[in-house]
Amino acid sequence: MRQEMTSFLLYGNGPVSNRGCEAIVLGTKRILEREFGPVSITLASFGCDAGTGPSGQSPAGLSGDVRPVRLPFGPPRFSPAWARRRLYALLGRSGGPPGTGFLKVFDTCLAGARAGLSVGGDGYAIDWGHAVVDRLMLMDRRCREAGIPAVVWGASVGPFDREPGFEARVAEHLRRLELVVVREPRSFGYLRRLGVERNLVLVPDPAFALEPETGTLPEDCARLLERGCIGLNLSPLMARAATGGDLRRWQEVAVEMVRRLLAAGSPASSTPGKKRRTLQPPGGLSNRSAGVLLVPHVISPDRHAGTDDEVLLRTVRDRLDERARALTAVLPRELGAARLRDCIGRTRFFIGARTHATIAALAAGVPTISLAYSRKAWGINELVYGHHDWVLAPAELGAGTLAARAAELIEREAEIRARLRPKALALCEHAHDAARFLKVMLSGAATATGRRTAPDREGRGQRAEIGRSLATT
Incomplete structure (x- = not known):
């Protein structure tokens, strides 16, 4: 009898023509499968080709177990949000307020998801403008409003210290999430200084789990x-x-x-x-x-x-x-x-x-x-x-x-x-630890009281174990 698939929503990623974005999805799928067995993934990405990748393959080189959904990147032309973004551009300011039109499509992706994983990599930084961070936080909140745990997955975060108000808003948002998985020690230390600790873990980028594939070359x-x-x-x-x-x-x-x-x-x-x-x-x-x-x-x-x-x-x-x-x-x-x-x-x-x-x-x-x-x-x-x-x-x-x-x-x-x-x-092996943390969090989120007592103790033990392992390997 075929094992039932566990469904996950991946969002915030770029198009698979960015092979780093593709590597994140492929690595994440492999990580989840080791811990949860067969998984089905809805990949809601800005700029993702809904249907096929650039060479005709399904996005992320996958077939039926990944369902691509293209999120509209910008607001409709001549809409109020479009006008605001144009104004920001004329003023020489990057980004501008994020449009929310994409949420109508995003909402169709939520049904049946065990968790929502924000897989933007470096999206939680202002290198690409405030609107990118605001857009990710909107999707995080949308998941939680639908009763779906929201997880930052394999991220680099900040720093936002030149903008204390924005920094405080991002830190408060991340403290509310069910799990924040960062991929490198600078982000880990930065978030700990901001008081993001209860839900914070350090695990290598999911692309470390990507399996190489051979083939002919020119x-x-x-x-x-x-x-x-x-x-x-x-x-x-x-x-x-x-x-x-x-x-x-x-x-x-x-x-x-x-x-x-x-x-x-x-x-x-x-x-x-x-x-x-x-x-x-x-x-x-x-x-x-x-x-x-x-x-x-x-x-x-x-x-x-x-x-x-x-x-x-x-x-x-x-x-x-x-x-x-x-x-x-x-x-x-x-x-x-x-x-x-x-x-x-x-x-x-x-x-x-x-x-x-x-x-x-x-x-x-x-x-x-x-x-x-x-x-x-x-x-x-x-x-x-x-x-x-x-x-x-x-x-x-x-x-x-x-x-x-x-x-x-x-x-x-x-x-x-x-x-x-x-x-x-x-590090390639430690990349799989992200799914262990995710499973512990989900088992706690499923309790009737909502208080993650025993799972929290287990999670703290795993965090300490993996932290020591990363420090000594």
């Missing part, structure tokens, strides 16, 4: 992976941090980055008196031929130059000379998150801007440099490495600095791999 990509190449993910969004929003200038910087990574005589440092290093460690990248594999991790259906990694990376490769082009290749845009996890995990070293591209590398034990354009990179590196030495801040996003740090990464390959491999294995 010959040039396969050849680079066989040789032990550097994987490189660059994002158009980095133009905001690196070149003040000048995308053309950022493309020029990116071209020079690839050239310097390919060059066999780049100095690790321009500091006088220091030894020059190359990108070839002893026994390492032989004859300068290992090359650089360019890895798009976010694409857009309309190939928008401001958001599509592949458009940027192909532009970069086209601007290289013939010899450099022969040592590079661009992974196909059609590859989903599981395929990309496999390819990234087969690189010898990885440098990435997109958070979940770097998570794919770190989870496979690949020595990785994170190119940061938001605070989440620091927190995730602290979780994995125990420090943020391998994070490049926006002010450091230059071709020379990147080549120098890459040379250091390569030189220290054996040391980094020895430390990273067991940590990565432990």
Whole structure:
């Protein structure tokens, strides 16, 4: 007899053409299935293609057990909410009050859900404007009003300390929720300082639980992976941090980055008196031929130059000379998150801007440099490495600095791999602990009195156990 499925609502995520969003859904499904058995998921996403993904597959690479629902991203044209957002834009303020028209669609997703999981990743931050946070909080409240526990799932949160009023409102909202699962220690410590403790746990990003999927690749990509190449993910969004929003200038910087990574005589440092290093460690990248594999991790259906990694990376490769082009290749845009996890995990070293591209590398034990354009990179590196030495801040996003740090990464390959491999294995396993916390919370929420006495004691014990484990692995 077939086991009955447990239904969950996932919301707040972006489109699956963002392979990080896809990785979150795939990893979450695997995490839930281990604890709850067969699950059915309603995926209510802004910008999600309701029906098929960008290459014809069902969203998140799944079939009938995931039901995609597209939430309208903005208010109807010429509506009052639309006018308010236009006013905010004219005043030079990001976001503006969130529209509520999407709630009519969202409400149709609530029936039968055991819990609502807000899976936006970094949605609870003002990097993308206040309206994004307000929209997530609206959906959290909508779940709770319908009697469905609301859970923040695998998030980075804040900081909002420059806006004390907004910070207090977010903290009060999070304290009311049934469970808040953060993915890195900076968010964990920040929320504890705000008094979010009773319902707060630290668990690695659900993408750590994503299973890699193999398949055939274009010959040039396969050849680079066989040789032990550097994987490189660059994002158009980095133009905001690196070149003040000048995308053309950022493309020029990116071209020079690839050239310097390919060059066999780049100095690790321009500091006088220091030894020059190359990108070839002893026994390492032989004859300068290992090359650089360019890895798009976010694409857009309309190939928008401001958001599509592949458009940027192909532009970069086209601007290289013939010899450099022969040592590079661009992974196909059609590859989903599981395929990309496999390819990234087969690189010898990885440098990435997109958070979940770097998570794919770190989870496979690949020595990785994170190119940061938001605070989440620091927190995730602290979780994995125990420090943020391998994070490049926006002010450091230059071709020379990147080549120098890459040379250091390569030189220290054996040391980094020895430390990273067991940590990565432990984090991939710990990602599944989120479902344990969720199950404890749901068992408490189901009690007649609503007081989670015994389950709370169990949950506190599990929090302590996992906290110690994360600290010592």
